[in-house]
Amino acid sequence: MIRRLWSPYDGQPMIIVDNLTRCFASGGKSLVAVDRLSFSVKEGEVYGLLGPNGAGKTTTLRMILGLLQPTSGDASVDGFRVSQFPDEVKRRIGLVSASAGLYQWLSPREMLLFFADLYSIEPAVARERLESLVDLLDLRRFLDQRCSTLSTGQKQRVTLARALMHDPPIMLLDEPTRGLDVVGTHVIFEYIGHLRSMGKSVVVSTHRLDEASQICDRLGLLHRGTLRHEGTFAELQQVTGCVTLFEMFLQLMNQPSLMSNSLTGGLSG
Amino acid sequence: MSHEPCTSRHLGPLASMRWWRMTLKELREILRDRRTILTLIGMPLLIYPLLGVTFQKLLVSQAANKSKIEYRIALVSQRDSRVFRDLFQKSAILRAKQEGALDLPRQEPAGTVDDPIWTFLESRDKSATVDVDHFVANRSADVGVRLKSGGEEGPWEFELTYRSASLFSLDARRAIEDRLRTINDYVVLERLHEQDPSFVMPLGLTLKSVVPTDAGSSFSMATLIPLILILMTVTGAVYPAIDLTAGERERGTLEALISAPVPRHELLFAKYLAVLAVAMLTAIANLTSMVITAYSNGMEQLLFGSGGVSFRMLILILGLLIVFAGFFAAVILILTSFARSFKEAQAYLIPVMLVSLAPGVLCLLPGIEMTAWMSVTPLVNIVILARDVFDGRAQPIWVVATLLSTVLYSAVALALAAKIFGTDAVLYGSEGSWADLIRRPTLSRPAASLSQAMACLAVLFPAFLVLSGVPGRLMGEWVAGRLIGNAIITIVLFAVMPLALARWSSIDLSDGFRLRGATIASFLAATILGLSLWPFAIELARFQTNSLEQSDAIKELFERVSASLNAIPLPAKLLALALIPAVCEELFFRGYLQSAFRSGMSTSLAVILSSCLFGLFHVIATLSFERFAPTCFLGLVLGWVCYRTGSVLPGMVLHTIHNSLIILMQAFVKELAAMGIGTEADQHVPTSWLVGAGLAITLAIGILFSNAQGKQDVAATSLIGDNSPAAPGA
Numbered sequence: 001m002i003r004r005l006w007s008p009y010d011g012q013p014m015i016i017v018d019n020l021t022r023c024f025a026s027g028g029k030s031l032v033a034v035d036r037l038s039f040s041v042k043e044g045e046v047y048g049l050l051g052p053n054g055a056g057k058t059t060t061l062r063m064i065l066g067l068l069q070p071t072s073g074d075a076s077v078d079g080f081r082v083s084q085f086p087d088e089v090k091r092r093i094g095l096v097s098a099s100a101g102l103y104q105w106l107s108p109r110e111m112l113l114f115f116a117d118l119y120s121i122e123p124a125v126a127r128e129r130l131e132s133l134v135d136l137l138d139l140r141r142f143l144d145q146r147c148s149t150l151s152t153g154q155k156q157r158v159t160l161a162r163a164l165m166h167d168p169p170i171m172l173l174d175e176p177t178r179g180l181d182v183v184g185t186h187v188i189f190e191y192i193g194h195l196r197s198m199g200k201s202v203v204v205s206t207h208r209l210d211e212a213s214q215i216c217d218r219l220g221l222l223h224r225g226t227l228r229h230e231g232t233f234a235e236l237q238q239v240t241g242c243v244t245l246f247e248m249f250l251q252l253m254n255q256p257s258l259m260s261n262s263l264t265g266g267l268s269g
Numbered sequence: 270m271s272h273e274p275c276t277s278r279h280l281g282p283l284a285s286m287r288w289w290r291m292t293l294k295e296l297r298e299i300l301r302d303r304r305t306i307l308t309l310i311g312m313p314l315l316i317y318p319l320l321g322v323t324f325q326k327l328l329v330s331q332a333a334n335k336s337k338i339e340y341r342i343a344l345v346s347q348r349d350s351r352v353f354r355d356l357f358q359k360s361a362i363l364r365a366k367q368e369g370a371l372d373l374p375r376q377e378p379a380g381t382v383d384d385p386i387w388t389f390l391e392s393r394d395k396s397a398t399v400d401v402d403h404f405v406a407n408r409s410a411d412v413g414v415r416l417k418s419g420g421e422e423g424p425w426e427f428e429l430t431y432r433s434a435s436l437f438s439l440d441a442r443r444a445i446e447d448r449l450r451t452i453n454d455y456v457v458l459e460r461l462h463e464q465d466p467s468f469v470m471p472l473g474l475t476l477k478s479v480v481p482t483d484a485g486s487s488f489s490m491a492t493l494i495p496l497i498l499i500l501m502t503v504t505g506a507v508y509p510a511i512d513l514t515a516g517e518r519e520r521g522t523l524e525a526l527i528s529a530p531v532p533r534h535e536l537l538f539a540k541y542l543a544v545l546a547v548a549m550l551t552a553i554a555n556l557t558s559m560v561i562t563a564y565s566n567g568m569e570q571l572l573f574g575s576g577g578v579s580f581r582m583l584i585l586i587l588g589l590l591i592v593f594a595g596f597f598a599a600v601i602l603i604l605t606s607f608a609r610s611f612k613e614a615q616a617y618l619i620p621v622m623l624v625s626l627a628p629g630v631l632c633l634l635p636g637i638e639m640t641a642w643m644s645v646t647p648l649v650n651i652v653i654l655a656r657d658v659f660d661g662r663a664q665p666i667w668v669v670a671t672l673l674s675t676v677l678y679s680a681v682a683l684a685l686a687a688k689i690f691g692t693d694a695v696l697y698g699s700e701g702s703w704a705d706l707i708r709r710p711t712l713s714r715p716a717a718s719l720s721q722a723m724a725c726l727a728v729l730f731p732a733f734l735v736l737s738g739v740p741g742r743l744m745g746e747w748v749a750g751r752l753i754g755n756a757i758i759t760i761v762l763f764a765v766m767p768l769a770l771a772r773w774s775s776i777d778l779s780d781g782f783r784l785r786g787a788t789i790a791s792f793l794a795a796t797i798l799g800l801s802l803w804p805f806a807i808e809l810a811r812f813q814t815n816s817l818e819q820s821d822a823i824k825e826l827f828e829r830v831s832a833s834l835n836a837i838p839l840p841a842k843l844l845a846l847a848l849i850p851a852v853c854e855e856l857f858f859r860g861y862l863q864s865a866f867r868s869g870m871s872t873s874l875a876v877i878l879s880s881c882l883f884g885l886f887h888v889i890a891t892l893s894f895e896r897f898a899p900t901c902f903l904g905l906v907l908g909w910v911c912y913r914t915g916s917v918l919p920g921m922v923l924h925t926i927h928n929s930l931i932i933l934m935q936a937f938v939k940e941l942a943a944m945g946i947g948t949e950a951d952q953h954v955p956t957s958w959l960v961g962a963g964l965a966i967t968l969a970i971g972i973l974f975s976n977a978q979g980k981q982d983v984a985a986t987s988l989i990g991d992n993s994p995a996a997p998g999a
Contacts, residue, residue: 101521
């Protein structure tokens with residue numbers, strides 16, 4: 001039988017990332033995308049993983065979900081080691097990714113019920129949950145249209161509903177606002193608010209600093225695969241002496257050891 | 270907090286039938302696309318009637334000539350006609366007597382070559398003379414007859430007019446000559462008998478007609494059916510296979526699919542069933558359209574053999590189609606699962622299509638018969654079996670062997686596809702700056718990637734197919750020239766090309782080609798193996814081709830240049846046929862290919878796969894399927910030696926010695942025959958030799974096992990990811 005490291009009710013974090021490292025072979029060159037990264041996310045907490053493009057945010061989320069094999073280190077989700085119980089981990093996580101697509105020839109209803117089936121949800125439960133998500137995300141109008149006919153905003157809402165069909169206790173949001181307009185971004189904010197009210201643990205990766213300080217309980221500043229600062233927004237302000245997240249970022253990138261980084265010029269100039 | 274719904278994993282029958290619901294979803298997705306319906310089902314419904322009409326037109330114009338042979342004979346005058354027709358009638362009676370028939374010939378001529386219809390054209394006017402030359406020239410008649418001289422009782426002298434450019438006119442003339450000669454012969458014989466009653470003609474002829482045993486009475490269109498069968502299955506399977514794997518990745522739905530707690534093989538199996546279903550749907554649409562077209566055009570006997578279309582035959586065809594489509598869908602899924610985009614998938618599939626067409630064309634050739642080895646050669650077996658089923662000469666044992674092996678291959682292919690499908694390399698391989706496929710890498714890497722090896726193969730395979738025929742065409746009978754040409758092709762394709770590609774992509778030559786030193790013990794073992802493998806190779810070759818006069822292991826190197834090879838000096842032969850192929854092939858198959866394969870799969874699978882390709886290339890080079898088993902066997906040994914020693918050099922030594930020995934045996938065939946080792950089919954290698962060779966092989970294997978260098982190779986070929994330097998300061 002499956003053995004958990006701990007029971008979910010003994011106050012342990014929902015996600016523990018322990019020394020995760022991932023190297024990519026890039027045509028002979030080895031690139032360290034994530035470098036001995038460790039952090040944890042408590043139950044009901046919204047954790048923001050911040051960093052510029054290429055900082056390793058997406059790679060980290062994929063390793064937590066078990067889609068990518070870490071080069072070394074491991075993560076645990078709700079007491080299950082990702083390396084040992086990939087399916088138990090997947091069962092407990094909902095993934096929202098900006099690059100996710102929909103099945104063009106299926107309707108949102110068919111697609112959502114298909115995913116419920118993939119997560120072994122009983123048909124009756126799945127239909128019930130579909131109804132509540134339809135109300136929550138206002139999908140009624142296009143529920144039986146083909147996905148290919150939907151607008152960007154409608155597609156986004158279907159993707160958000162898809163991640164919740166199996167009612168996972170943990171949500172991973174990978175750049176959820178990328179490519180969205182003001183309305184779309186607002187939907188995401190409301191969605192995260194809903195997740196928080198449901199008591200779910202959420203990890204949001206983003207490079208949009210303005211939104212992160214509003215919605216996250218705790219923030220992790222990621223740069224070149226390592227965690228540079230971690231804490232609540234107030235804590236970060238105290239540690240770095242900066243008022244805004246943007247200033248913290250500039251400071252992070254202007255650290256003497258990183259002067260050679262070409263990104264520095266681009267961002268500060 | 271709701272943990273409970275997420276742990277609802279044991280749903281019994283509900284979960285176990287999920288693969289079926291997944292398949293339905295995939296099918297729904299494919300079939301809602303109207304383009305799919307149009308190309309896969311609409312097209313055949315349109316194409317066959319169109320083809321049928323064209324085909325029928327062609328046949329009708331030919332059949333009009335062929336069904337009844339009628340010779341039209343123009344005669345100058347009514348008198349000429351009377352004399353000629355009298356003689357003709359007489360000759361008919363004489364002929365019937367000669368053939369032993371007592372009655373007069375049938376009234377109704379059959380209209381065949383032996384019994385044509387004769388039509389006599391003469392003027393109604395008694396005194397008129399007809400210009401028969403003119404009628405023959407303008408094709409109103411086939412032969413013109415003019416009585417040049419002769420009274421009522423003969424002798425007569427006829428002049429026959431014909432068109433020398435027309436085969437038909439020529440045939441008519443010959444037929445008349447034959448008929449008239451009968452009378453001459455008869456009279457001569459009569460006279461001779463009068464002189465000498467005991468006279469007998471020096472030779473007699475009896476004619477006996479038999480029906481050919483191979484393909485019915487004539488060329489059967491049934492031989493074309495397997496080709497059509499392949500094409501329709503391929504067209505049916507390709508599009509959905511790409512769409513459901515590479516297409517899913519391209520559209521961004523694969524990640525969500527892989528994020529679900531469903532085993533990847535279950536996902537792939539559902540896709541496989543959907544692809545199979547669409548392929549079968551296409552096949553059924555094609556078959557239906559084909560049968561209806563054939564039936565309405567009255568061509569079903571031509572297409573489906575003398576029995577016409579029967580229910581039993583349709584069931585058989587559908588059964589074969591399912592097996593064939595099952596195999597094909599699995600193979601295609603390997604490639605499309607590997608691909609990261611629609612375009613890439615198409616690029617991978619083109620070589621496969623070319624290869625799969627080859628057996629279809631092959632079974633059109635006369636004299637190709639099902640053998641044990643053909644029945645287990647993928648694609649070839651099913652195509653030949655399909656042809657045999659149509660001809661009604663399929664043997665149960667080959668049916669079983671073919672079906673079993675094909676199902677087995679399908680399962681292996683499916684397992685392979687499931688292994689590749691949705692792995693992180695495929696899922697994220699082309700993302701960001703990590704896997705920039707076009708940019709030339711700057712730092713050295715241990716081995717070629719799997720995709721690069723596939724790309725190399727995709728170029729090499731057609732190049733090899735095309736080029737291997739060139740020396741023969743260019744050099745003609747000049748054997749030395751052909752040897753040089755083949756050697757150059759071998760060097761360019763198997764050594765220069767992979768080396769250049771590896772250099773371009775900064776692959777470390779010593780790692781990527783296993784071009785590095787080995788212990789003396791390794792070379793010793795390789796030498797022993799090279800000296801002792803041949804009796805088994807010969808026995809293996811003989812085992813499969815009892816009927817061939819020469820052992821295939823010996824034919825191996827001589828297929829293309831066997832004639833007058835003896836004129837080439839032995840050292841040159843050894844260089845061109847032993848050393849150069851051995852070195853180049855080792856470099857490519859064991860060095861490049863096997864290393865590349867090992868970066869993406871287990872060692873044993875890499876060895877097996879590269880050996881199979883090694884065998885396949887030799888099959889193509891010599892155009893004999895019997896080459897597959899002995900070459901594969903050699904490839905497995907060489908692959909293992911390369912793995913154990915960590916270097917291709919011992920393998921090169923082994924391969925060179927093995928090839929050289931076989932050439933030497935060819936050169937000293939007489940001397941060997943005296944020792945009881947012959948190339949004749951019934952001559953086995955003496956048991957004592959086999960035992961000795963077996964002992965030597967055991968010794969070599971023992972040496973290799975105790976050789977510590979094998980371990981070194983294991984470390985060097987582990988996954989690239991594991992190989993990368995540890996994180997700084999780790």
